[in-house]
Amino acid sequence: RIEIHDRIHSTNSHLLEIARSSGDSGVVCLAEQQTGGRGRRGRQWVSPFGHNVYLSILWRFQSGPAGLNGLSLAMGVAVVRALRTLGIAEVGLKWPNDIYWRQRKLAGILIEVGGESGGPCHAVMGLGLNVFLPSRHAAAIDQAWVDLQAILADDAHALRNRLTAELLNHLLPALAEFESLTLAHFLDEWRSYDCMLHRPASVFLGEQRFDGEVAGVDAQGLLLLRQANGEIRAFASGEVSLRQS
Ligand code: ATP
Known part of the structure; x- marks a missing residue:
């Protein structure tokens, strides 16, 4: 099921609420704008209206939360795979949850886990990816960032639907792969994209x-x-x- 919202507080928060009130799994939430987009530890994800990807997926696992260590690394690999299908190379991963292009942050992943310890659990995987971020919105970003518009020097907005489809085509199978094959299945690939190694x-x-x-x-x-x-x-x-x- 795919929900598409014009404006939402946070795509992750929305799916966490759905997880609490239903047994649904495989739910996707997309939004044009997040009014309270979040990164880790309550930090803000700048999420203006209209051009970018704000995407979350709710997924239920048979394993307990302890089995989900490393999920953000696996999801990072899936995002790089999706970007590469669109010819966007030179993309790197910064442990544990960021996607970089030439030392500038292009996207971030936020994994939030719920459920009983030891029992089955659910995870919401959130992704914010800059397609076109007008610089007037970027004052709140306290580090180097980039958007696809700058990388492609082209009208990246026209790519957004294809990119979103590729992201889902890679993220959903990667969630299933992570569940059956664990992080081990992704590690060599993750290491090949590690943009901080030896730095x-x-x-x-x-x-x-x-x-x-x-x-x-x-x-x-x-x-x-x-x-x-x-x-x-x-x-x-x-x-x-x-x-x-
Ligand atoms: P760090 O990036 O220092 O490792 P983190 O991984 O904890 O921190 P995230 O949870 O990925 O951070 O996201 C929050 C941070 O990302 C913000 O504090 C800000 O520096 C940066 N940020 C916020 N919005 C954007 C955006 N749209 N594009 C790029 N970077 C952003």
Whole structure:
């Protein structure tokens, strides 16, 4: 089922409500505008009307929430696959949930999980992708960003419907693949798109900051940071932010 809204608070919040009040799965929500678009840890996803992709999918899993570590990595791979079918190359992934083009943020993924621990659970996978973001809306973005209009130097808006179809054609099968084949199925591909590998970076965990060089991701999808003393430290995505330093 695909819902298309003109204006909505947040496509993720809408599907989380549907998850609470029904047993539905495979529901897609698209919107022209989000008035309360969210990133991780309550940060804002800038979501003006009319040109971009704001897309969420509700999916129910047989496994408990613990099995969903690494889902945002798998979804990132699916987004890159979709972009590549449209000839958009030089796209990279930044752990755990961002899609970059030449060191500028093109899209972000937000996974929100609900359900009993141990029992079946549901996840809402949200994607915000810039097709055309007029710069007057971008003042709230505190990092380098890009949209498809700039990448293609063309009328990217005309691509939006095809792009959305390709995204769904890749994201929905990837959810099923993740459930049966786990993160292992996506890891080599994710690593081939890792745009932070070997780069100096800082990891922020609450008030703490860790500096080092990105050494990749492990089999569970944890970020590996090599610190100045040579020690490798692993970070889970939950409360961590990674920035190039
Ligand atoms: P970081 O990007 O530092 O790793 P994060 O992964 O926690 O942080 P997200 O949840 O992906 O961040 O999204 C929120 C952040 O993304 C905002 O704080 C802002 O810096 C940036 N942002 C917000 N809207 C957009 C947009 N439309 N395009 C690109 N970047 C955006």
